[in-house]
Amino acid sequence: MRDFGQVATFHTSEQEISPMCIYLVKNDSKGDKLLFRYPFCSFGRPVKVTANDQKRSLHKESVMDNAVQPHELNDFTDDVLSSLFAVKTELCGRKFELKVNNVRFVGNPIQIQTGGNEGVGKHGGVGGETKPESPSIILINIVFALDSFARRLIVHNYYEISRCVGVALKHEEKRCAYLSSQIKDMLMVHDSMATGSECDLDTSFENDQHFEKILKNCSLAQYLKRVFEDISTTGKVNIKVDGWIDVSYCVTSKVHRFFRKDQYFEPYFIDKCLEGIAPYHGLLLLADRKVLLDSLPLDTSPSVVRVINMYSPIKSLETLSADSDLTIAQVFNIAGHLVYWGDATIIFPLTENNLYTIAPHVPTERNNKYALKFKEKFPDYDLLEVMSEFSFPTSLQYKMCPVDDKSSGSTMVQIIIWLLQHKMLLQLHTYIYFMPSSKGLGYYKEESDDDDDEHYKLPSEEPMAMYQLRSDTESVVTTYSESMCKAEKMFHELDEAEQMAMMHIPATANPDDFQLLMRLLRKGYFKGNHHIEEIMYLQNIRRSDLIQLLDKFKDVLVIVEMQDPIISCFYSQ
Amino acid sequence: MDSYDNPIKCIFICHFHHTAGPKILCQVPKDFISKDLFETVSVYIIPKGQLQRCIITITASDTKILGYPVQISDQKYLRNAYYFNLCFVCEYNSHTLHYEPIVKKLTAFLTNLEIEDNFLSKSDQSAETQEHLLCLLTKVMNDINMYKKCVLTARNTIVYLNVIEVSRNPPTPSDFDVPLLVSPINLLEDQWDLTTRQVAPFIDGVNHVCKIAKLAKLDIEMVTACIQNLVYCNAISLIDLFRYSNMYVCTTKISQLARTMSRYEEVVDAISRPNGPKATFKDIFNMFAAMRYGSRYIDICQRFNPVSLNIDERNLVLYGLANGYIRQVKKHPVVLKESDVEKT
Numbered sequence: 001m002r003d004f005g006q007v008a009t010f011h012t013s014e015q016e017i018s019p020m021c022i023y024l025v026k027n028d029s030k031g032d033k034l035l036f037r038y039p040f041c042s043f044g045r046p047v048k049v050t051a052n053d054q055k056r057s058l059h060k061e062s063v064m065d066n067a068v069q070p071h072e073l074n075d076f077t078d079d080v081l082s083s084l085f086a087v088k089t090e091l092c093g094r095k096f097e098l099k100v101n102n103v104r105f106v107g108n109p110i111q112i113q114t115g116g117n118e119g120v121g122k123h124g125g126v127g128g129e130t131k132p133e134s135p136s137i138i139l140i141n142i143v144f145a146l147d148s149f150a151r152r153l154i155v156h157n158y159y160e161i162s163r164c165v166g167v168a169l170k171h172e173e174k175r176c177a178y179l180s181s182q183i184k185d186m187l188m189v190h191d192s193m194a195t196g197s198e199c200d201l202d203t204s205f206e207n208d209q210h211f212e213k214i215l216k217n218c219s220l221a222q223y224l225k226r227v228f229e230d231i232s233t234t235g236k237v238n239i240k241v242d243g244w245i246d247v248s249y250c251v252t253s254k255v256h257r258f259f260r261k262d263q264y265f266e267p268y269f270i271d272k273c274l275e276g277i278a279p280y281h282g283l284l285l286l287a288d289r290k291v292l293l294d295s296l297p298l299d300t301s302p303s304v305v306r307v308i309n310m311y312s313p314i315k316s317l318e319t320l321s322a323d324s325d326l327t328i329a330q331v332f333n334i335a336g337h338l339v340y341w342g343d344a345t346i347i348f349p350l351t352e353n354n355l356y357t358i359a360p361h362v363p364t365e366r367n368n369k370y371a372l373k374f375k376e377k378f379p380d381y382d383l384l385e386v387m388s389e390f391s392f393p394t395s396l397q398y399k400m401c402p403v404d405d406k407s408s409g410s411t412m413v414q415i416i417i418w419l420l421q422h423k424m425l426l427q428l429h430t431y432i433y434f435m436p437s438s439k440g441l442g443y444y445k446e447e448s449d450d451d452d453d454e455h456y457k458l459p460s461e462e463p464m465a466m467y468q469l470r471s472d473t474e475s476v477v478t479t480y481s482e483s484m485c486k487a488e489k490m491f492h493e494l495d496e497a498e499q500m501a502m503m504h505i506p507a508t509a510n511p512d513d514f515q516l517l518m519r520l521l522r523k524g525y526f527k528g529n530h531h532i533e534e535i536m537y538l539q540n541i542r543r544s545d546l547i548q549l550l551d552k553f554k555d556v557l558v559i560v561e562m563q564d565p566i567i568s569c570f571y572s573q
Numbered sequence: 574m575d576s577y578d579n580p581i582k583c584i585f586i587c588h589f590h591h592t593a594g595p596k597i598l599c600q601v602p603k604d605f606i607s608k609d610l611f612e613t614v615s616v617y618i619i620p621k622g623q624l625q626r627c628i629i630t631i632t633a634s635d636t637k638i639l640g641y642p643v644q645i646s647d648q649k650y651l652r653n654a655y656y657f658n659l660c661f662v663c664e665y666n667s668h669t670l671h672y673e674p675i676v677k678k679l680t681a682f683l684t685n686l687e688i689e690d691n692f693l694s695k696s697d698q699s700a701e702t703q704e705h706l707l708c709l710l711t712k713v714m715n716d717i718n719m720y721k722k723c724v725l726t727a728r729n730t731i732v733y734l735n736v737i738e739v740s741r742n743p744p745t746p747s748d749f750d751v752p753l754l755v756s757p758i759n760l761l762e763d764q765w766d767l768t769t770r771q772v773a774p775f776i777d778g779v780n781h782v783c784k785i786a787k788l789a790k791l792d793i794e795m796v797t798a799c800i801q802n803l804v805y806c807n808a809i810s811l812i813d814l815f816r817y818s819n820m821y822v823c824t825t826k827i828s829q830l831a832r833t834m835s836r837y838e839e840v841v842d843a844i845s846r847p848n849g850p851k852a853t854f855k856d857i858f859n860m861f862a863a864m865r866y867g868s869r870y871i872d873i874c875q876r877f878n879p880v881s882l883n884i885d886e887r888n889l890v891l892y893g894l895a896n897g898y899i900r901q902v903k904k905h906p907v908v909l910k911e912s913d914v915e916k917t
Contacts, residue, residue: 080623083616090613091633098617099630152666357866364905384907391904392867428866433831438853441831528828558855560862565825573824 017154017235017254020103020145022228024220025085026183027139028114032086034078035186036218038225040211076100085109085141092139095159099148106155107143108163112170114138114180140179142166142224153267157251161227161237168245169220178242182220189213236341238297246297255342259361259423260572269569273346274336276566279318279328280537282349283311283335286421292343307334313417314350346567347420348427348533352397353543355428355561356416358390361572362424370422378415386415393428393561426571428561429531434521436501436556441527442494484511487518498556507552516545517553528560579667580718582636584710586683587611587618588693589656595619598657598696599703601710605662606636614638618658625656628673636662639669641680645687650694657693659683670739679713682725682732743804745797748783750811752776752800753895758808768799776803778891781814812894813901815887817871820902821864827898831858844888852883860889864899 024036087096087109098105115135142165144158172178193210215221223239227247230237235254239247256265285292285308293308303326310324321331338344348354363370364384374383389399396416400409419425434442491499491514507513520526525535536543550557563571585600595615600606610633611618617631618640625644630637640660646653659680661672686692696702709727713734716723721736746752758765758773765773768791775785786796803809813819830840837854845852856877863873870890879886893899908914 076623080621083621084624088613088616090609094634095632097630097632099628100624101627148670360900360902364907366907366909366911382909384909388907393865431828433858433862435831435855435858438855440834440837440854440858528831558859558862560823560827561865562823562825562827565828568825 016147016150018232023143025082025141027086032082034082036221038228040208085143102148104146104148105143106158107141109141110166111137111139112173161249164247168241168247172242185218186214250341258572280316282316282347283344284313284347285344316349355393355395356425357393359426359571426563431528431560432526433528433558434526435558437497487515490518490522581661583662584714586659589619591651599706635665637665641676675734746800749781751781752809753778753812772799821899830898843892846883846885856882
């Protein structure tokens with residue numbers, strides 16, 4: 001049996017996703033050197049490498065003791081690290097992954113040609129030292145230190161960031177020798193601070209000063225610091241290297257977070273959601289529209305801006321595409337993009353009939369950070385009180401009861417939007433299963449109607465045409481006898497027990513009800529894959545008609561209330 | 574491919590030769606690690622002093638090399654120290670965390686042999702020890718790849734190597750948690766310890782941790798640790814105490830239940846009352862569907878009368894929870910005002 005220790009510390013995903021440190025190492029003809037690392041302040045006295053001999057179990061908590069605090073990184077002196085990161089040329093230009101005990105280092109070493117070019121631009125040398133340099137090759141490695149338990153996808157994210165920054169530096173070096181001048185500046189600080197005969201082991205305090213000065217003087221160090229801080233806080237990197245090259249990256253697992261600390265957001269969730277997205281879904285921006293517009297890079301496509309300007313949580317994507325004069329495929333793509341970057345989420349557009357309830361794992365402590373944030377926005381309300389009102393599913397209609405005056409209604413809508421933005425509310429939908437006999441789901445052949453199936457593939461081009469086409473075919477009402485004929489045919493496909501069960505229902509005798517039921521059945525809407533709103537949208541039926549139908553045939557239908565599976569992946573399970 | 578189910582592709586031992594520098598001493602299969610590759614990564618395999626006795630994993634081109642470099646300081650060596658490293662080589666995209674303890678243990682074993690009679694350092698010259706070493710490594714590689722364990726006997730010592738999957742630490746179970754069997758525990762297997770053997774018969778999805786401790790006449794701490802261990806092994810999962818006043822709701826997985834008709838029989842068998850006619854799937858599904866926000870389980874039971882439907886209501890909930898078709902909704906009482914906290 002395993003010994004889990006006295007305190008079973010629970011490992012949060014947070015620690016696995018965030019980097020512990022970022023390093024910049026160079027290797028050229030003059031040898032390797034750790035130019036910069038961030039964060040550089042060592043906490044307390046540096047620990048020397050003796051910790052490794054400790055008995056360590058395979059287990060997490062033993063890992064925790066050491067790795068979680070970034071202090072363990074201090075075990076390794078800068079010299080050792082730089083010799084590790086200054087890889088042989090064979091390992092250049094590909095993913096560099098090294099794990100030492102509980103720390104995983106990842107980077108993308110690249111070789112950059114320096115010097116030799118004519119235009120030593122604005123950064124050319126310090127202190128009038130501008131003699132042209134002979135061309136040489138320098139190896140640069142930007143390395144992130146991560147928790148050893150970090151998932152491969154997360155590790156890969158950091159590799160990508162390192163690669164992006166590396167490519168930007170390569171370009172800037174070619175353009176204006178930015179990199180070599182930065183390296184020269186950094187080396188100068190290192191040299192000027194290195195006094196006398198100190199050996200490297202006990203100079204971590206000194207080193208801190210080096211790095212502090214480098215951070216003050218070198219813009220590259222500032223960029224690296226920003227990369228580190230941005231990823232640690234928001235998960236999104238957006239820098240302009242040398243004020244010239246944009247480097248943007250998004251660590252999805254960091255941007256999308258769950259209330260449950262031990263649960264991960266897997267990037268494929270987004271794909272899953274986007275695959276299932278339909279024109280009746282809506283978009284919900286997670287940030288203020290203005291803030292979002294300001295944060296967009298300069299070269300943003302005007303369509304994105306247009307969609308954001310036309311956006312409203314009550315609009316479906318279809319409406320949004322009409323309003324912003326874009327094809328629905330474009331709107332889908334933009335929605336996907338916004339969701340990926342954590343700027344928006346997919347919802348069902350706000351309507352009066354929407355049923356909301358509180359999401360699982362929402363923090364319930366008094367005065368938690370969400371409660372305080374909420375108080376700031378809605379001073380007259382208390383988050384926990386509002387949450388308790390949603391303990392049981394509540395519709396918007398009910399919340400905005402006509403007794404109250406109008407203004408409180410609109411505040412309620414604002415509150416619901418806020419709660420949805422913070423994933424504190426989830427929406428319940430009604431799903432229908434056709435189970436006429438005791439054996440379970442009725443077995444029948446569905447109509448092999450391509451139009452409807454198409455709808456579930458994310459359309460790449462000309463989707464508008466397709467959606468219009470579909471609703472047209474349905475609205476071209478076939479003659480009465482023809483549709484009756486189809487319904488009869490459907491009915492005969494059911495087995496005997498199922499037919500009997502149908503016969504027992506009085507509404508079967510009513511041709512209109514019977515035909516509608518058979519039509520929906522034939523379309524495969526009663527297998528629990530489509531919620532009421534979806535059926536209403538796809539079949540152009542009014543809610544009241546559908547509800548009536550469900551009521552009339554309640555003996556053969558089973559109604560389930562649950563979340564839309566497409567949206568549910570954004571919630572902790 | 575299951576990334577944990579990755580075989581060791583090669584095992585090699587290398588050391589620092591006093592004149593030739595880093596050098597591969599022996600490897601199985603032969604010539605797996607090319608000289609070029611070895612030279613590229615030798616910095617990480619025979620590293621500088623500070624990195625001795627660290628588990629080092631380096632990913633290079635299409636392989637992942639896992640090693641535990643060791644330095645033995647002794648006057649008898651030409652450089653006053655002997656450096657060696659036993660490395661496992663795996664596919665570059667595989668997990669190797671679970672091999673780490675094995676590498677460490679094997680290295681400790683080899684270190685002892687080396688200290689005793691220069692087993693490694695002399696194998697450079699002697700063909701006999703070279704042969705012996707080759708045998709050992711081959712056995713380790715084959716056994717671990719085949720059976721996930723290996724028992725090594727050499728010079729009156731026995732080394733047990735066992736691959737254990739690494740995953741997160743499960744939370745400590747509370748006294749009121751109820752363990753629910755997910756996969757059967759075969760008590761005949763000798764892999765279970767005494768406590769587990771004592772505890773296992775009482776794990777039935779009904780007894781909570783505290784009660785199990787009483788029934789098994791064990792300390793609650795022992796039982797808690799045992800239950801936590803079983804959670805780690807994925808043998809059980811923890812659920813809340815079953816009460817009729819609990820509230821359960823359907824999750825999005827419920828649609829799988831309806832759609833996978835091939836499993837209907839299993840569902841019916843698991844949920845029907847024993848010694849009676851079988852329940853019908855429709856009734857079972859109807860009861861699941863009735864689990865909504867706001868309806869306590871007792872309300873549902875009163876509405877459906879599960880006895881008359883031959884449904885074992887307790888099994889219904891257990892089955893639903895174990896398969897994730899339903900989840901429990903809990904009440905969280907909160908005192909809203911700070912000033913009221915004192916009064917409570």
